[in-house]
Amino acid sequence: MRTHELVLSWIEKQLSDGHLVLGGRLPAERALAEQLEVSRTSVREAIRILEAMGVVRASVGSGKDAGTVVIAEPATALGSALRLHVATQHLPVADIVQTRVLLESWAVSRAKADAPELKEAARLLDEMDSSSAVDDFLALDVAFHLALAEAAGNAVVSTIMGSLREAIEGYAAALTANLPDWDSTAKRLRCEHRAILAAVNDGDGARAATLVAAHIEGYYREAGLGQPPAETRP
């Protein structure tokens, strides 16, 4: 077992045992190195891995927020990992979109009509109405879909959904350039959002699931994602 893995397992044990909790601080790198009788380099490598996994955040300086603190941001971490594997062409973008449709359909079909996240979702839709910039629209769109997913009450589903979205964020942003008429597309998307939210609020999970699947697939289809080149199609 390599040295940094020893540090990793020590930290994981501290987490499991509750000696290290969310918001808590790890010992300073130098102190931890001395305590575990390893070099600071090995400690740093372990912390890098934890940082990449969204378990800790390292900040320089002194006092309050400084040092290495325990956080819980699995979505960004999983998103980066998935993005890299998309880059190696081991994970097709089409499969990611399909998985997102699956998870989000399930989420809206299970969302409770009285979930507080739905109020936030409604607020986001109002904000989208008054924002015309493409970037703002897309950022609000992400937040809306995430709020919708969180309404189902399954942290794993919403986390994975967020990471899938993040993994293909670059592709999605590039695809908007393919759209023939952004204004009309945005108008349609707003409309579909309202319909989805209405279905959820009505407690009609099945309809919400159908709508959200069509909404996502329709967008990527319009933008031309996952379509093989025309000349290879029958």
Add this chain to the structure above:
Amino acid sequence: MRTHELVLSWIEKQLSDGHLVLGGRLPAERALAEQLEVSRTSVREAIRILEAMGVVRASVGSGKDAGTVVIAEPATALGSALRLHVATQHLPVADIVQTRVLLESWAVSRAKADAPELKEAARLLDEMDSSSAVDDFLALDVAFHLALAEAAGNAVVSTIMGSLREAIEGYAAALTANLPDWDSTAKRLRCEHRAILAAVNDGDGARAATLVAAHIEGYYREAGLGQPPAETRP
């Protein structure tokens, strides 16, 4: 931007551009450090992160398999990340099980009856019949469910499913100790496996989905996972 992130983005670009492909080798750490004009330490930190994400594998020595080569093992990486977040209690085990049920139900309902993975799944079931040790049984069980998931043809779904399983592997192993009678449980599980595979082979996706959901939920329920303490239940 920190130095190791610069190295990371360089490598990611090499991957995206196809200059670095699956099975390919990264330049040696010392060479890469000189090429990018950074310290070897920073290169190593970047490689550690990629290793944790299942993108590369580092081996000492010289010749053939030595050095840092590009691999594609997202499942183990995602599994580790999820396991850590379970340790911080940010992701409930019950949510992971529920997500696994969702993904696996979808997978079997979409599996093609002529998928080659199903033959492998059948072979694994035969092997399970002749293995009595608990550990062997569980290992084969993992392989069976994974083969089933792969039959749906979505790499992302099967990858995430595998990582979910891995994230709670420790819990699952501990839970088998709770079972009152392992032999009878194993017999029942074998039976259910056959029924699930038969449904898939018959092209009855809906039945397969129902069966697999009951199969997974039944196992964890029997082992006592995710049940709130009795006194808190209505």
Add this chain to the structure above:
DNA sequence: TAGTTGATGTGGTTGGACCACATGACATAG
């Protein structure tokens, strides 16, 4: 020819040094 031995190149690990940054205590000018 068969076995041994050394050279080579790889990642793994260590200790030490210095930097940039953020904070807080302290001294000082008003």
Add this chain to the structure above:
DNA sequence: CTATGTCATGTGGTCCAACCACATCAACTA
């Protein structure tokens, strides 16, 4: 007494030089 500037302290960030363990392969030797 207050406000301001300054310095000590502690943090992560980076780099360097050296050494180790390991795996391979070529040259050498019996």
